[in-house]
Amino acid sequence: MTRPRFALGTMHFGTRVDRPTAFGLLDRFVDAGGSLIDTANCYAFWTDPESAGGHSERVIGAWLASRPGVRDRVRLSTKVGAQPIGDGDWPANREGLSATAIKSAIEGSLDRLHTDHIDLLWTHMEDRSVSLEETGSALALLIGSGAVGRLGASNHPLWRVERARGVARANGWPGYSALQLRHSYIAPRPGATVPDQGHRFGWVTDEILDYVGSDRELALWVYTPLINGSYTRDDRPLPEAYDHPGTTRRLAVLNEVASEVGATRNQVVLAWLTGGEPAVTPIVGVSTVAQLEETLNGAALVLPTKLRARLDATT
Template identity: 70%
Template sequence: MTALNLALGTMHFGTRQDAPTSFDLLDRFVDAGGTLLDTADCYAFWADDDGHGGKSEEVVGQWLAGRPGMRDRVYLSTKVGAEPVGPGEWPANREGLSAKAIGAGVEGSLRRLGTERIDLYWTHMEDRSVGLEETAGALAELVGAGTVARLGSSNHPLWRVERSRQIARGHGWAEFTALQLRHSYLRPRPGAPVAGQDHPYGWVTEETLDYVRTDPELTLWVYTALLNGSYTRPDRPLGEPYQHVGNDRRLAALGRVAEELGVSRNQVVLAWLVGGEPALTPIVGVSTPEQLDEAVAGVRLELPAEHRRLLDEAA
């Protein structure tokens, strides 16, 4: 079975979704050919009574522990930098990206996941109180020790990603080879802040796509690919950043393609993401088997050239 270019987002495992439900979804994902699991040390602190994350990693770790040999079949992706660690309000009280915070963060993630290695370790949010060299050095030490196989950057402006990569190259250190940002078929209005942040750096832009397209070492994972159900659920209207005339045209094109192919809008969006240039890896969170099956079918759907052209030209 061909591996899926789809990451299962486990943000709400252990909080909104209990462990048995989470285990069933993980089993179904792997049975369908899925290998990529995405979590973070802060998931989901806002949904837990104690105000701290770690429940998602714990559930994934419990699932792995109950299935001998499964660790070698899946690719674990987790993040550091956004977990609340002190008094005050988030995000001011998050752990950040100092060498000390990264060391403590990876130790906790390894313990909760029940593993000796993390396949892809992301800096979750930028931390301008810490020098890029300190962060890059701490991450490189993890790679050198074999604790982490690969490094990624999430929600950082591109200039800081590139500066960090140059610092790493200058020292002969491991560098970022993956980006994780928010992206879907519909486009936000320019300058809109990403949800939960006060800046627009978390969106995929044309500059992002050009950067990835021209650097064969880089891959791009995209979250909120299905806009939290807004493509298919009337009870989940589009957020304000997406309400503009360009998206009206995109929605019309999306609806036409979905109708002509006899599939859902969600499936068209996923097919568009994975089949473009560059090919992107969508992260999709699901709460039911039906949602998971829909996502799997979407990334396996091949859009005819005329339909991709219709989607691309609508703007």
């Protein structure tokens, strides 16, 4: 069985997606050969003002505990650094990336997930109040203890990632081997505000694609690849920031390609993401089995070379 080329996004598990539905989605994903499950310790605190998050991790942990042997079939990806603490407005009151905060965060995640290790741990947001040496040392200890397998940086500016990797190399520590940012086939106007994007540095750029493409050690994961359903759902119009001629041209060619291969626009976008250079791992959040089936079929789609070239050439 060919493994689906995407990670299952679980941001809303335990909040907007109830536990029975989440269990069904996880079961179907694994039955289809899926293995990558992405979450974060702060998901989804904004839906429950009385909490600091942890909803998604608890649901995944309960699912793992009720499915003997399934932990060996999946790879867990979670994030630390953005969980709210104390009083005040987020993100000023987040846990950050001090050694103490990282240790506390990983202990909480392991407990909620009912596991003894995280396969890929992301620092969710940068923390300039803490030295890269302190953060890097704390992360290296997690790798050394076996609590974490790999490290990734989510929503970090590229220069900070490269500097952190240099600090790790200089000290003989494991460094970041993955980046996680927002990316899709269409993009907003440069500098435009996108309502659902709270991370200043959370976008894939040509520079990032070049950086990842030139470094075999780096993997690129991308979130919101389907722009919250805007490619296919009339009730989810694109944000105003996407209103520009480039979007019009790209949607037109996307329609043409989708018609030629007999797929939905979502499926073509996923095939474009996973089959390009550098190839990326989309993180796709779903709330129904029908959405998951569409995603599975899209991730399995291989675009003919000429059609991919047409998509790439349209700007």
